[in-house]
Amino acid sequence: MTSTTAGQLGGASKGKGSSVLLKLGYALLYIVLIVVAALQLFPLVWLLFFSLKSNQEVFNLPPLSLPTNPRWENYSKVWSAGNIDTYFLNSVWITVVATALTVVLGSLVTYAITRMKWKGSSLVLGLFMVAMMIPVHSTLIPLFSMFNKAGLIDHPLSLILTYVAFNMPITIMILLGFYYALPREVEEAAIIDGCSVNRMFFQIVLPMTGSVIATTLIINMIYNWNEFIFVNTFISSDSFKTLTVGVQNFIGQYTTDWGAIGATLMISILPILIAFLFLSDRIVEGMAAGSVKG
Structure with missing residues (x-):
């Protein structure tokens, strides 16, 4: 194997390694963004469930639990x-x-x-x-x-x-x-x-x-x-x-x-x-x- 071929293989392996790291970085970034988006949407989801509950359900059920009988009449x-x-x-x-x-x-x-x-x-x-x-x-x-x-x-x-x-x-x-x-x-x-x-x-x-x-x-x-x-x-x-x-x-x-x-x-x-x-x-x-x- 010549030195040129070895250099090409080494460059290819480095390119593959950097590509993998780049994909991992993007995956980590998307995971962080999804978590942040979920935290941002949490108050809206809680408020929606809250608005469909009666007074008894508000105090007796967990905050993110679905209302037993959604009260759209509210x-x-x-x-x-x-x-x-x-x-x-x-x-x-x-x-x-x-x-x-x-x-x-x-x-x-x-x-x-x-x-x-x-x-x-x-x-x-x-x-x-x-x-x-x-x-x-x-x-x-x-x-x-x-x-x-x-x-x-x-x-x-x-x-x-x-x-x-x-x-x-x-x-x-x-x-x-x-x-x-x-x-x-x-x-x-x-x-x-x-x-x-x-x-x-x-x-x-x-x-x-x-x-x-x-x-x-x-x-x-x-x-x-x-x-x-x-x-x-x-x-x-x-x-x-x-x-x-x-x-x-x-x-x-x-x-x-x-x-x-x-x-x-x-x-x-x-x-x-x-x-x-x-x-x-x-x-x-x-x-x-x-x-x-x-």
Whole structure:
């Protein structure tokens, strides 16, 4: 056997060894990912089983045990008798309005700060970033006093204004990196063609930021949908309450309907899960694009 042949055999054996190690590495990676995914799905499975049980089954059966007689009527009960249909619709339209306003206003502010030259732009950006450090709880009394004087207590507008104000800083921070990376040549060509600033933003710049807007949309949706403190403080009428506060309807002084609470929580989780599934690819793309400044 010549030295060349021996070298070829040795290279082949090394190649086979590295290929085996690579396959083992991928197998180990998939096992870890499956375990992590199972841990992530565990609360959802538990909540589903929980929502189909009676109070006796909740306390007497193991957490992951199947309900003896699935109580699907828990869902119909909370939807009709529990007034959850009204709370659900309130959560939907308040979340949609507040999220849309936040994303549009945040995009306008970010465009003005990053793409226009004017005095005070750095100061304005600094004020928005400082606003991120303000604790939510410290604003409850001032906001309640302000909304009370304005006649907005027990009015959905108080929630929308609050959500927009508190979500603007994080929205702007996410958009900043992406806007800095946008090529200026596109805007310069549009200006040469006689494009106005408003038309340039809405027809050229805004469509280019679709991926990062998807990221800000889902973040704002999650915050607005799950928010509890402001709803519980500013809203007292059942006609304006949202799902997060509506769960309290099934907690009584002497008895608590745990199955109905589980059904309400399951209903409240589904819209966010569906939105995340549809926007997940755009979210990852937007986070990756927004992390690069150039």
